[in-house]
Amino acid sequence: HPTDEELVSYYLRRRVLGRRLRIDAIAEVDLYRLEPWDLPPLSRIRSRDAQWYFFARLDRKVAGAGAGGRGGPGNRTNRATPRGYWKTTGKDREVFHRGRAVGMKKTLVFHAGRAPKGDRTNWVMHE
Template sequence: MEENLPPGFRFHPTDEELITFYLTRKVSDVSFTSKAIVDVDLNKCEPWDLPDKASMGEKEWYFFSLRDRKYPTGLRTNRATEAGYWKTTGKDKEIFRGAVLVGMKKTLVFYKGRAPRGEKSNWVMHEYRLENKHPFKRTKEEWVVSRVFQKSLAAKSHSRQHPRINL
């Protein structure tokens, strides 16, 4: 699909669009496919392998995945891969469509190694899920849509060296 887009156009949906257009359709019809978002088991892939699995994207990649439960009867999510684990940072952000809560956004950072001694990487994931009262939401098997990207270390250090001054 990206090859068919004119130069300068990118797939860059808003948080609300990811939930209301893509995730809602995936949850209501598991056979729903998107040219821009592919199904991937994120626990079986290292973040640096994900760009090759994506159907499009240069700096950020999008995936549908089922949340993997840590224990068969529990609700805790397994976020470990062979090389490391995704760790939640901060609290979840509510995503609204107008005044209606449609979903939640969780931010995770990938750490190489095993908790609690993992080494923080620059890989970041934004995981979007439907809000709890959604009619299609199941309790055990839950689809999410994720945006994966590498946080720019240069931009971070650049912003610290040159604070923005409003004149």
Template sequence: MDNLPPGFRFHPTDEELITYYLSHKVSDFRFMSRAITDVDLNKCEPWDLPGKASMGEKEWYFFSLRDRKYPTGLRTNRATNAGYWKTTGKDKEIYQAGVLVGLKKTLVFYKGRAPKGEKSNWVMHEYRLENKYCYKPTK
């Protein structure tokens, strides 16, 4: 990122994250972004993530595969060694030209183990493609 002009900020819209970055990553796992790093969120504590990011001062962007809690189940494992990510509210629908293309989930990190974890100030937004969305990345 050294050759970017002063003042440059990576600040994509929800729609851009879904239709450009995530679509490219899903259609080609080798897709690389200068602004979004691959990371295993189950092996990282939230306070370690800023050091793994390509850029950003208060917001960081990562690609991460969702880990299943049980091999045959659908529940997502969101635990780390120090705590867990808990969903808050309902998913926000992301549209492009009136078509549902993805969903945004908000999660908060709790230190310790459920149900007695201690709420922290760490917030994560998880983006996922809508199942019916055709993976044609925008250019």
């Protein structure tokens, strides 16, 4: 499996710059239109363990969602799916490349149902 540093400094960087990857190993999915159990068959890397890698665009909340000093409207990420939502948990962690912070890693847990009363599941995502 790639390290966090490799994911950010190689795969994501090349993607953002519009450069091809040597191996087309990471599929792009519309993460927030899919449930977590729909994701494994979409992975381009087949593995026996429960780790999959995807590119996904963040979906921003509509105007008014940034109230309360959180950066203004449309600055928060909408992580809802048709049957639930991804909720952040724990602290964000910095990802380093050559001693320099190049990204942040968030941990999210899927909750079935509507916020804030969804039921926590065992599905975990690292973003």
